[in-house]
Amino acid sequence: MKVIGSKTKTLIIGSGAAGLAAALRLDELNEEETILISESAFDSVSINAGSDKQTYYKLGLCGATPDSPRALAESYLQAGGADGDLALVEAANSVRAFMRLVDLGVPFPYDAYGQYAGYKTDHDPCRRATSCGPYTSREMCKALLTQLARRDYRRHFQGRVAVQLLATPLEPSSNDSIPSRRILGAVAVNAKGELEAIMADNVVLATGGPGGLYARSVYPECHTGAIGLALEIGAVARGLPESQFGLASFTSLEGRQVKAEIGPQKGLKEFRWNVSGTYMQTLPRFISTSADGGDEREFLRPYFPNVSAMLDMIFLKGYQWPFDSRKALGGSSFIDLCVYYETEVLGRRVFLDYAKDPADLDFNELGAETKEYLENSGALLPTPIARLAKMNPGAISLYKDYGIDLAKEPLEIGVCAQHNNGGLAVDARYRSFNIDGLFAIGETAGVHGVARPGGSALNSGQVGALRVAEFIAHKKGEGSLEKDFMAAVTNATIKICSILRHARENKIDWRRERREFQRRMSESGALFRSASALRDAINEADRQLKRLLPDNYRRVDDNERTITEDEIETLRNVQLCLAHRVYLQSILSEVEAGVGSRGSQITLDPNGAAVSPLLPEDWRVAPENEEFRKVAFCAYVQTTDVTNEFGVSTFIVPTRPIPEPDEWFENVWRDYREGKAFE
Numbered sequence: 140m141k142v143i144g145s146k147t148k149t150l151i152i153g154s155g156a157a158g159l160a161a162a163l164r165l166d167e168l169n170e171e172e173t174i175l176i177s178e179s180a181f182d183s184v185s186i187n188a189g190s191d192k193q194t195y196y197k198l199g200l201c202g203a204t205p206d207s208p209r210a211l212a213e214s215y216l217q218a219g220g221a222d223g224d225l226a227l228v229e230a231a232n233s234v235r236a237f238m239r240l241v242d243l244g245v246p247f248p249y250d251a252y253g254q255y256a257g258y259k260t261d262h263d264p265c266r267r268a269t270s271c272g273p274y275t276s277r278e279m280c281k282a283l284l285t286q287l288a289r290r291d292y293r294r295h296f297q298g299r300v301a302v303q304l305l306a307t308p309l310e311p312s313s314n315d316s317i318p319s320r321r322i323l324g325a326v327a328v329n330a331k332g333e334l335e336a337i338m339a340d341n342v343v344l345a346t347g348g349p350g351g352l353y354a355r356s357v358y359p360e361c362h363t364g365a366i367g368l369a370l371e372i373g374a375v376a377r378g379l380p381e382s383q384f385g386l387a388s389f390t391s392l393e394g395r396q397v398k399a400e401i402g403p404q405k406g407l408k409e410f411r412w413n414v415s416g417t418y419m420q421t422l423p424r425f426i427s428t429s430a431d432g433g434d435e436r437e438f439l440r441p442y443f444p445n446v447s448a449m450l451d452m453i454f455l456k457g458y459q460w461p462f463d464s465r466k467a468l469g470g471s472s473f474i475d476l477c478v479y480y481e482t483e484v485l486g487r488r489v490f491l492d493y494a495k496d497p498a499d500l501d502f503n504e505l506g507a508e509t510k511e512y513l514e515n516s517g518a519l520l521p522t523p524i525a526r527l528a529k530m531n532p533g534a535i536s537l538y539k540d541y542g543i544d545l546a547k548e549p550l551e552i553g554v555c556a557q558h559n560n561g562g563l564a565v566d567a568r569y570r571s572f573n574i575d576g577l578f579a580i581g582e583t584a585g586v587h588g589v590a591r592p593g594g595s596a597l598n599s600g601q602v603g604a605l606r607v608a609e610f611i612a613h614k615k616g617e618g619s620l621e622k623d624f625m626a627a628v629t630n631a632t633i634k635i636c637s638i639l640r641h642a643r644e645n646k647i648d649w650r651r652e653r654r655e656f657q658r659r660m661s662e663s664g665a666l667f668r669s670a671s672a673l674r675d676a677i678n679e680a681d682r683q684l685k686r687l688l689p690d691n692y693r694r695v696d697d698n699e700r701t702i703t704e705d706e707i708e709t710l711r712n713v714q715l716c717l718a719h720r721v722y723l724q725s726i727l728s729e730v731e732a733g734v735g736s737r738g739s740q741i742t743l744d745p746n747g748a749a750v751s752p753l754l755p756e757d758w759r760v761a762p763e764n765e766e767f768r769k770v771a772f773c774a775y776v777q778t779t780d781v782t783n784e785f786g787v788s789t790f791i792v793p794t795r796p797i798p799e800p801d802e803w804f805e806n807v808w809r810d811y812r813e814g815k816a817f818e
């Protein structure tokens with residue numbers, strides 16, 4: 140295999156909002172020895188995903204409502220499982236991160252006095268959330284890209300898929316029994332199909348969340364995520380069981396005219412979008428059909444005592460978007476369960492119909508909150524589409540951009556994976572727990588707990604970028620790692636060639652393999668969890684990994700070969716398949732510990748409360764054991780690097796409390812002068 144080499148101080152992998160912000164911050168700190176690689180500037184979740192009103196969460200900056208970094212940090216910790224130091228860091232730095240975006244031109248709205256008015260988002264006690272519309276994270280990426288271009292930044296190399304992180308051999312660590320190692324760089328496949336080995340003292344992994352792990356997903360199709368690369372070298376992860384699921388649409392784009400400015404997403408086949416906010420508050424008709432489109436029913440009706448009770452619940456879903464186990468029994472998340480039952484158990488298709496009113500809709504019968512909202516919005520109008528046009532015309536035009544006319548066709552929906560609150564275990568500088576020189580920011584970092592205020596993911600990526608850049612800029616250089624790097628490149632090349640030869644010889648079809656682990660995750664590692672299903676899933680996952688990996692990695696003599704696009708996907712499958720195996724093990728450890736139902740998942744328990752007499756008898760909800768809010772579930776791969784033998788270890792750590800640093804100004808100033816703020 141042809142291998143090209145290069146060397147840098149810092150390698151950033153991923154150009155979503157987090158990776159772009161890290162590149163910009165490092166550039167502003169004169170860190171010229173930085174390289175950013177990514178698949179493409181247009182393939183991130185940040186530039187492609189959004190919702191009715193995509194949210195950015197920060198310290199309150201409006202009116203007379205008092206707020207403080209500590210109060211905000213406490214909100215981050217409410218649901219449990221998150222660390223206090225990271226919460227304080229994300230709270231304290233939210234103002235700087237947010238104002239940087241404002242200054243770069245992201246159009247966050249402010250009033251005539253310069254106040255950034257806010258609204259309440261999920262899990263938010265104050266009005267700290269803000270938005271610049273459905274495409275907040277796209278606006279952020281556009282502003283960051285524009286600023287990088289203004290600075291004539293030429294070190295963003297696109298068309299690169301990282302396929303292996305390079306590190307020194309594993310060493311027993313002083314840090315109990317978890318082995319550690321030092322990062323050396325990464326190997327990527329470039330657009331010509333060549334391997335590029337990049338040597339780096341620091342690697343900032345900004346590859347987003349695990350979108351490629353699920354069959355039902357609202358992550359844009361182009362995004363798979365790459366946390367598996369870090370898991371493969373033994374990096375510790377935390378909070379992997381805590382994810383967000385919710386109602387989202389997925390519409391095939393076959394034969395549709397997609398607006399040119401949407402951006403060149405590779406091979407986009409489906410448009411996916413969260414159906415939150417006004418998509419629900421306009422009270423669409425929920426219908427289901429058989430797989431072939433026949434036998435249409437308003438399937439939600441039998442679950443409710445009357446039409447208005449059903450419509451009030453649909454309305455609530457608008458601002459209670461992610462599935463929340465606390466709202467499953469008689470709350471708005473019950474709707475998600477009914478949709479899940481239709482699609483995943485009965486095999487039917489569910490749609491939101493905006494063209495016609497739900498049968499028997501009578502505005503006078505609606506609950507006070509629903510009616511008042513529609514009345515105040517001037518939207519007591521016939522048909523959901525007329526109400527949507529009145530309340531949020533952008534919500535209609537957004538679908539039109541993809542050739543989807545909500546006035547004419549119903550929108551297919553399901554309960555989809557949307558975000559992972561966990562990720563790589565990092566400290567308050569976003570440094571990996573056990574891989575020296577490896578940093579994780581954005582959705583790759585495991586900073587959120589069981590639940591997070593909506594909008595905190597976007598803030599996290601910006602704050603992480605700032606913290607990492609400051610740390611790296613003030614860090615002393617490493618000694619020469621060249622010898623270790625050369626050895627690691629040789630091993631990586633042998634491994635990559637062996638995997639590809641094994642795939643060729645065994646005619647492994649990457650599409651079929653990907654569908655297999657995606658189905659497994661959506662069935663056993665998503666909304667519903669049970670120990671027996673997880674154990675079966677783990678056994679199947681092990682069998683699949685054995686199939687994807689050769690028994691041994693051996694030198695293959697194919698020096699001049701380049702890697703095809705299909706082979707890149709074969710390599711990607713290896714890290715994704717390993718990642719799903721680690722996720723499943725982490726989830727099982729949480730279920731076996733007796734955590735119960737919390738966040739966006741239901742743990743099944745024969746003694747738990749039944750969801751509904753109309754839903755499966757075994758849908759019984761284990762109550763949450765709140766003791767577990769003070770700990771985090773961690774996992775890592777025990778790897779040998781040279782064979783396909785590996786194991787997954789799990790452990791529990793207490794969450795770190797909110798620090799109580801000395802806040803006396805003179806002391807902070809002295810420490811700052813001495814560089815302690817950057818340690």
Ligand SMILES: Cc1cc2nc3c(=O)[nH]c(=O)nc-3n(C[C@H](O)[C@H](O)[C@H](O)COP(=O)(O)OP(=O)(O)OC[C@H]3O[C@@H](n4cnc5c(N)ncnc54)[C@H](O)[C@@H]3O)c2cc1C
Binds near residue numbers: 178193347
């Ligand atoms: C539908 C939807 C709605 C959302 N709404 C909100 C919201 O309202 N508020 C909020 O805070 N969050 C929201 N989120 C979550 C938030 O958008 C993401 O967490 C955030 O954008 C992730 O940013 P990131 O920079 O970490 O990763 P991404 O934007 O996912 O970028 C990852 C980058 O890594 C690159 N990459 C991945 N693998 C490789 C590889 N092997 N080699 C090279 N490059 C690679 C990709 O190409 C991409 O450039 C939403 C998410 C979705 C899906």
